[in-house]
Every structure is written in C-alpha cells, then in structure tokens.
Amino acid sequence: MTSAPKRRRRPDARPDEILDAALAVFSAKGFAAARVEDIAREAGLSKGAVYLYFASKEAMLNGLVEQSAGELAKGAEQLVALGAPQDPETAFRGLLRMLFAAMGDPDINAAPRLVFAEAGRFPEIAAHYRSQVLDVARRALRALLAAGVESGAFRDVDADAFMRATGGPGIAHMALTSIFGFPPDQLTDPAEMADALADILLNGLKPRVPAL
Amino acid sequence: MTSAPKRRRRPDARPDEILDAALAVFSAKGFAAARVEDIAREAGLSKGAVYLYFASKEAMLNGLVEQSAGELAKGAEQLVALGAPQDPETAFRGLLRMLFAAMGDPDINAAPRLVFAEAGRFPEIAAHYRSQVLDVARRALRALLAAGVESGAFRDVDADAFMRATGGPGIAHMALTSIFGFPPDQLTDPAEMADALADILLNGLKPRVPAL
DNA sequence: TGTTTATAACTGACCAGTCAGTCAGTAACA
DNA sequence: TGTTACTGACTGACTGGTCAGTTATAAACA
Missing domain, CATH: 1.10.10.60 (Homeodomain-like)
Structure with a gap:
C-alpha cells in the first residue's frame, strides 16, 4: 500500500x-x-x-490446514475448559455464540470450508484435522456434557448425538450463508441465532419434568 | 464385466x-x-x-446436480407433507431417520457432498440447489413447525434456528463419517443416532412446563 | 444405402515446478 | 567517503507433462 x-x-x-x-x-x-x-x-x-x-503447492495446503487446525483446537478447548465446571449452561451458550460468530464470518470460516471441500482427496489432511480438531472438540464437549449431567443441568444424552446437535447447526449456518448465500429470514445477528438454538437445545437437554 | x-x-x-x-x-x-x-x-x-x-465437463456437473436436487427436493417435500398434519412429532422423527440414513450412506450423500465442495465456484449450481432444495426444505420445515405449534406439540421457535437445528446434525453426520472417517463411539446405527437426536430436539421443542 | 454410435489419434492451451541470472542491500576496506 | 566483493531474495522464461475438446475414420445398425 x-x-x-x-x-x-x-x-x-x-x-x-x-x-x-x-x-x-x-x-x-x-x-x-x-x-x-x-x-x-x-x-x-x-x-x-x-x-x-x-516445496510444492500441496505443501502450502498442508501449512494452511495445520495453522487453522491449531487455532480452532485451541479455541474450542479453552472455551469449554473455562466455563464448564462452574456453569455448564452458560458455557454452552457461550460456545454456541462463538461457533455461530465464527461460522458466519467468511474470513474465519474460509479455512474450515476449504478443509471440508478438500479433505476427501487428502487423507493426510483429514487425519490431521480429525486428531487435532475433531477429537479435541469431542473431548471438550464430552467434558461439558459430563459437567452438566453432574450438576443436574443436563440429561445424560448420547455424547455423539450431542456433538452432532451442537456442531451441526454451526456447519449448516456456514453452508447456508457462505456457500449458498442464504440470508436468514428473521435472525440476522449470529448471536441471536445462537441464542435461539441454545434455547431449543438447552430446553431439550433439561431433565424431563414428569408432566404430560 | x-x-x-x-x-x-x-x-x-x-x-x-x-x-x-x-x-x-x-x-x-x-x-x-x-x-x-x-x-x-x-x-x-x-x-x-x-x-x-x-457438451462439456461442466455440463456433466450441471446434469448431476440437477438430478440430485430433484430427488432430494421430492423426498423432503413428500415426507413432511405425508406426516405433518396428523402427528408432527412422528413426522419429525421420521424426517430425522431419513436424513441420517441418507447422510450416513456414502452412495447417497455423494451428490450433496459434491455440491458442498463445488458450489462456491459455480454460482449457477449454488443458485439451483438453493431454489430447488434449500427453499423447498425450508418451506417444508416451516410447515411442519407450524403444524406442531398448532397441535401444541412444539413451541413457536424461530424457523431458521429450527432449520439449522434439524438439518445441521445431518450434515455433521455426513462430514464426520464420510469425509473424516469418524466412527461413532456408541451409536453405530444411523436410525439410533436419529432417535437420540430426536429425543433431544423434541424435548427441546416441547412447550416448557413451568417447573424449575 | 445412409445414419447413428463409437473410437483413437490429435491439437492447443494451460500450468507446476526449475533454473540461470538480476538486483538490493551490506560490510569490509581504502 | 567511495569502491569492491559478496550474499541471498527474487525474477521470469522455460520445460515437460497433462488434459479438455475436436476430428477423421470406421463399425453397427436400419
């Protein structure tokens, strides 16, 4: 410049x-x-x-993925570790807010989008992302869920279903906004979107009140 | 052969x-x-x-996407239209089962995976998929939600959050299994997975009982 | 026979990766 | 201070290979 x-x-x-x-x-x-x-x-x-x-075009892709995976893993682990023991519900809300903010921002989600698109053709990348990001996220979510169950805030739902229920909407948000240019009808703000989703999921995770 | x-x-x-x-x-x-x-x-x-x-390589891609989009849209619309008025909860469970069965099967999810990966570079494809699949799915989900609200089975949650909460886990399931080779810890069967998720979501959608 | 369906050789464009050479800076010396 | 010698970051033309799309030709039908 x-x-x-x-x-x-x-x-x-x-x-x-x-x-x-x-x-x-x-x-x-x-x-x-x-x-x-x-x-x-x-x-x-x-x-x-x-x-x-x-050394090669592929080396750039690898470098890129490594960088992005490191950042993501760090972020996920930190956030859950911070809030989990004290207040699982608040930690969960915070996690969803962060997830939607990240997945709704084309600058931030560029790397995950790339991994999504290319991982199928580069087994090494898929394996790296899996061990550095997905496994870390799974452990973090499992811990959050366990903390919530212990504190009585959550029911003891299946951990893998919980992971899909939590992470999936974030991916959907990314796809809808950044790939398909799908503008939300009502909720423009990612934070509101996250809260609306947290409202559904937290309610769903609550121990069932024996009514009805 | x-x-x-x-x-x-x-x-x-x-x-x-x-x-x-x-x-x-x-x-x-x-x-x-x-x-x-x-x-x-x-x-x-x-x-x-x-x-x-x-006429060209790109024409094959277009043909492919058109075919797949048609099938998906038809499936989504049918399923919801069939079950919605009578019993929204059962219809919702069926929808999730179908979604997870489809998204967990590499043969079936190949086309959506391809669209995910390539739509960013082919605006025409993104637009086509959006109008033929996403908009149709949104309408169908909206109708299902409305039916559930009317029957008292669902709370009146935000439609776009509902869409992400429902479709997102299916996409996550696809990514985890077909792209990253992530085997679920507990639930191997997609139908069980769908039911576990339906359990969370349906509970979350239920009108809140004023307890706690 | 003419028409349709196919092949295989071909062309032209494109691009990853290489390498011989250039140039900006820097340091040692006079 | 000006000169010389050196370094290593950088350039851009080139090579070798790949591949989308074309075409001349031929086989299989009607």
Whole structure:
C-alpha cells in the first residue's frame, strides 16, 4: 500500500504472507484450480519466490490446514475448559455464540470450508484435522456434557448425538450463508441465532419434568 | 464385466450411465482434478463418445446436480407433507431417520457432498440447489413447525434456528463419517443416532412446563 | 444405402515446478 | 567517503507433462 520498495527484505514474514494468499486463492478457486502464480501475485511475489518457501503447492495446503487446525483446537478447548465446571449452561451458550460468530464470518470460516471441500482427496489432511480438531472438540464437549449431567443441568444424552446437535447447526449456518448465500429470514445477528438454538437445545437437554 | 460387445447400441441409457460415472469420479477427485477420460472409462466408453451426450465437463456437473436436487427436493417435500398434519412429532422423527440414513450412506450423500465442495465456484449450481432444495426444505420445515405449534406439540421457535437445528446434525453426520472417517463411539446405527437426536430436539421443542 | 454410435489419434492451451541470472542491500576496506 | 566483493531474495522464461475438446475414420445398425 505505502510506497514499498519492490525488494523488501523480510524473509521471516514471508511464509505467513504466502499462506494468507494461498488461503484466499484456494478458497476462491479450490485447490486443484488454483494457480501458484495467482498465489504469488496475491502475496506480491513471483512464482519462483514462492518455491523458496514451500516445496510444492500441496505443501502450502498442508501449512494452511495445520495453522487453522491449531487455532480452532485451541479455541474450542479453552472455551469449554473455562466455563464448564462452574456453569455448564452458560458455557454452552457461550460456545454456541462463538461457533455461530465464527461460522458466519467468511474470513474465519474460509479455512474450515476449504478443509471440508478438500479433505476427501487428502487423507493426510483429514487425519490431521480429525486428531487435532475433531477429537479435541469431542473431548471438550464430552467434558461439558459430563459437567452438566453432574450438576443436574443436563440429561445424560448420547455424547455423539450431542456433538452432532451442537456442531451441526454451526456447519449448516456456514453452508447456508457462505456457500449458498442464504440470508436468514428473521435472525440476522449470529448471536441471536445462537441464542435461539441454545434455547431449543438447552430446553431439550433439561431433565424431563414428569408432566404430560 | 460380462462379455459385452464393444459397440452396444443403447443411446437412451447413456446419459444416465455417464452421469453415474461422473458422480463417482467427481466425488473421488473433485471436479477440477477429475479427468473426462476417467469418466468415460468408468462408463465403458471412449472420451469422444462422452462428448456425443454432453457438451462439456461442466455440463456433466450441471446434469448431476440437477438430478440430485430433484430427488432430494421430492423426498423432503413428500415426507413432511405425508406426516405433518396428523402427528408432527412422528413426522419429525421420521424426517430425522431419513436424513441420517441418507447422510450416513456414502452412495447417497455423494451428490450433496459434491455440491458442498463445488458450489462456491459455480454460482449457477449454488443458485439451483438453493431454489430447488434449500427453499423447498425450508418451506417444508416451516410447515411442519407450524403444524406442531398448532397441535401444541412444539413451541413457536424461530424457523431458521429450527432449520439449522434439524438439518445441521445431518450434515455433521455426513462430514464426520464420510469425509473424516469418524466412527461413532456408541451409536453405530444411523436410525439410533436419529432417535437420540430426536429425543433431544423434541424435548427441546416441547412447550416448557413451568417447573424449575 | 445412409445414419447413428463409437473410437483413437490429435491439437492447443494451460500450468507446476526449475533454473540461470538480476538486483538490493551490506560490510569490509581504502 | 567511495569502491569492491559478496550474499541471498527474487525474477521470469522455460520445460515437460497433462488434459479438455475436436476430428477423421470406421463399425453397427436400419
């Protein structure tokens, strides 16, 4: 932006810059159709320079996924660990709010979207995401559920159904908004959306009152 | 397989055969990385022959999506229309069972998976799926919800949150099983999974009993 | 016979990855 | 201070291979 000299010496920042550019291009065109030259241009470099930092196009994809997986896993674990023991219901509401905020933001959900689209063709990526993100999320949700059951806030529902009930709507939200351009009819704000969903799920998780 | 003559005349069956083959190859490699010659071989033809039936690779993708969208929309509409007026709860359970059975079966969910992965790059496909599948599903769910509210079985929750709460877990199930190879810990059977989820959601949708 | 259905060889465009060379900066010396 | 020698980040043209779509030709029918 500011009159930067053409040759800037900052090799330590380059890998991240290239990964940012790669995410943008992969996200727009998909891995196979993305051209390395486009990534290079987006990063303000020539194609050759990109190969000084990454051995191949696939290495960029791997780097990208690793980065994103790390962030996601950290976020999920932190959030649940923070709120779970004290107040499972509030922690659950917070988790859904965070999930919908993230999944509704095209900048944030770009990486998960990419993983969704490409993981089928890259077993290594699928395995990495599974162990670094999904397994972590499952453990966190399991802990949250257990805490809720112990405190009497939740019924002892199946953990895998609980995981699908919690994470699924977030994925649906992502797909509807960022892939299909589906605007919600009523609830524009992701936080309201999250609260409406929390309202359904928390009610569903409550121990059944023996009425009716 | 069986000693079929090399030149068989059955042009009326060809388009569907080619679409089947295209789905298999697109699903395995993604649209961009799929080779038309692979599709042709999978269909037992030469590449040139494929171009007698489809003008381009993209035309195959379009045909595929159109076919799949038609089936999905029909299924969703029928199921809800059948059960809604009489017994919304039972209809909802049936819908979830059907959803999980479909989303858990790699043969059936191949087309939706493909659409998920590619719709971002093909606005026409996204628009088609949206109008032919998503809008139809939304209407159907809205009707089911309204019927449930009227009969007193459901609370009057937000329709879009309801849509995400219902469809989302199905998508999550698809992703976990077919993309990430995530085996459920407890519930192997999709029908059990659907019932566990219905248990959570139906309880959540019930009018709140003023206790606690 | 003419028409339909198919093939296989071909073309032209495209692109991942390479590499010989360029240039900005820097440091040591005079 | 100006000069020389050096480094390593960067460039862009090139190569080798791939693949969508075309076409000349032929077999199978009617």
